[in-house]
Structures are given as structure tokens and as C-alpha cells.
Amino acid sequence: MNKEPNLLDQIFALRDEQNKARKAGRLIVREEEATLETNRHSTMRWYVHPSFTDLVDHNTLFYRYEIPPMSATGVQHRQGNMVSYVLSGYGYTEVDGVRHPWEAGDVIGLPPRVFGLTYRHVNESNEIAKLVTAEPNLYEALGVEMGAGYNQVSDAPRTGELPPAPKKTATPAPPAGTSRSREGAEIITGRDDYERFLDRHHERAFRAIDGDIVIRGKSLSIQRTRQADSTWFLNSQTVGAPDNTAALQDWDVFMHHIREHTGEHSHQGGLLIYVVSGTGWTNVGDRKVVWKAGDLLLLPITEGGIPHQHFNDGDVETARWIAFIHRPMQDALGSVISLLMDLQEHSH
Numbered sequence: 001m002n003k004e005p006n007l008l009d010q011i012f013a014l015r016d017e018q019n020k021a022r023k024a025g026r027l028i029v030r031e032e033e034a035t036l037e038t039n040r041h042s043t044m045r046w047y048v049h050p051s052f053t054d055l056v057d058h059n060t061l062f063y064r065y066e067i068p069p070m071s072a073t074g075v076q077h078r079q080g081n082m083v084s085y086v087l088s089g090y091g092y093t094e095v096d097g098v099r100h101p102w103e104a105g106d107v108i109g110l111p112p113r114v115f116g117l118t119y120r121h122v123n124e125s126n127e128i129a130k131l132v133t134a135e136p137n138l139y140e141a142l143g144v145e146m147g148a149g150y151n152q153v154s155d156a157p158r159t160g161e162l163p164p165a166p167k168k169t170a171t172p173a174p175p176a177g178t179s180r181s182r183e184g185a186e187i188i189t190g191r192d193d194y195e196r197f198l199d200r201h202h203e204r205a206f207r208a209i210d211g212d213i214v215i216r217g218k219s220l221s222i223q224r225t226r227q228a229d230s231t232w233f234l235n236s237q238t239v240g241a242p243d244n245t246a247a248l249q250d251w252d253v254f255m256h257h258i259r260e261h262t263g264e265h266s267h268q269g270g271l272l273i274y275v276v277s278g279t280g281w282t283n284v285g286d287r288k289v290v291w292k293a294g295d296l297l298l299l300p301i302t303e304g305g306i307p308h309q310h311f312n313d314g315d316v317e318t319a320r321w322i323a324f325i326h327r328p329m330q331d332a333l334g335s336v337i338s339l340l341m342d343l344q345e346h347s348h
């Protein structure tokens, strides 16, 4: 008898299929393997695309804009939630008609907003502006349009021909909360839970409009943490603190400066590490992944999390990488950081 698998069985089958693909999946995308294309929007080098199914995970998309000198990307209107690190060049990002200047070493965070945003990146320098960019792969779960549309407003200009600035699109403020009396056995007076919910909700929405789009690298110091010497651009756990004024609130973006090695810790994978300079390797569970500048390392989603530690192989004094972590995905995985070895504990 050939019985159709029931709906639960189909989920088990999907699990097995995914685990098989994950086991065979690649942990690294080398710079020379990434797919370079010139499309309507820009010249883009794709490291992680929804269609790249041979990778260990593709929950976070990743690409590198390579904007020619004195040129720009096209103008897109779409939902936000993209974060870029500027490797080279200087210029600005125009968001709903407002210019946000940047230079190499800065982070650009485009927040999700109720109507999405209209943006382009403009390179005003005489070198190619390289912007490595991460965004959560929610194209299946929420649809490509993500409640905001997804349109190419205008194509990328030819080199040296900057197009006129796009028209400013008004971003309406969220409606103010209203208080109403309630009927019931117990009437709670004062600020009810809905009001408190609205407060936080509106705080987030306004932050996405009023917060800083660009985090200047020069404004940050290198901190000696117990894992590594680190520069923190975005910190999802300090949202609301006076020193966190970023518009983008759901990402952790930080750079490690590795002289010999980092400490070792364990947490869930499903995040990306882009090598900015130097060469070295990372121990990922019982695997060793060798990397060089321009490569993208993928930490795999693993039952209970994955221990890892990063090493500079000594080619240059300091190897640098930058991590892109979409915190809601880590939370959805129940990720917990377990500290296995501090930086100072390891002696050479």
C-alpha cells in the first residue's frame, strides 16, 4: 500500500532533508568563489544568496557592493534591515532624501520601517567603494516585499554620472497611543499593559526613523574584552542606553582584532564572519576552517551550539574580521553564550 505521508511525517522528512544538506554544506565562501554580477542596482559580489543551497546555512544573506569611483548604486524602495561595513571609498547613503556620510571603517545600518525606505549608496571617492552587506533571509517567511514593496526606482548610473537625488518620501509618524476606560470585574487604573506596550513599540519605531544610520568607525575605541580586542559598531543588548543611538536595533556587528588568537566560546551558529585583513583559521567544533581577507565564514547551526576559536597565522601582525549577527534569529534558536576560555588564559 502506497500511503501519502501525513503532514507531520512531511515535517520529519523536511528535517532529514535539511540535515543532509547541512552536513554536506560549505562553511566558507572564498572571495574568488563569490559570484560577481553587474545588475540594475549595482555591481555586487554575492556570497550568500537565497538560491545558494550548497552552504551550511543561508539564513543571513551576504553580498559586497563594488561601486565604481564617482558613481552610485541605483535607487531602491524596499524594506530595511540591511547592515553594511565600508571597506573602501567614501561618500554617503541617501535615505528618504536625507544624506548620511560615510567613509572606510564605518557601519551603515538601514532599519526596517513601516513603509520601508528609499535609498542608494553614493561613492564620491576615486576608488571602488566596497560595502560588505548582511541582511536576514526572511524572503520566504515574510515575502520579498516584507510589507513595504520591493522596487527598483532607478537603475545604477554610468560611472561619473550621478543621477539627481530621489524625491523625499514622507515617513509618517506612528499614531500616538490613546487611553480608554475598560469595563470588567477589575479595572486597573493608571498605565495599563497596552499603554506600556505602545510606549516601547513607538520608541522602537521612532528610533528607526530618528536614530543614527551611520556608525563612524573613528568614533569607536578598541576594547580589550575577555574574548578579543574588539570594536563594537552595533550592540543589540545596549539598545536604550545613552551610548547606543543606532537606528538599527536588532543586530550585533563587531570587529575582532586578532594578534595571536581569540578566547574560545560556544553559542549557536547561523551568523556570518567576513575577514577584513590577514590570514588565519577558525576551529569550528572539530573542524578547522582556514581563511584569508575577503573570505566569508559561516558558523553552522548545530544542536546545542558550536564551540569556536579564531587564530591569526602570523602573516600580518593583526588579523581582522567583522561579525554580522541578526539577534532575533539567535533568540529564535535559544542561543546561549558559554565562555570556554578567556583570551588571557591561553599562553604561548
Ligand SMILES: [Fe+2]
Pocket (backbone or CB within 6 Å): 265, 267, 308
Ligand atoms: Fe562567537
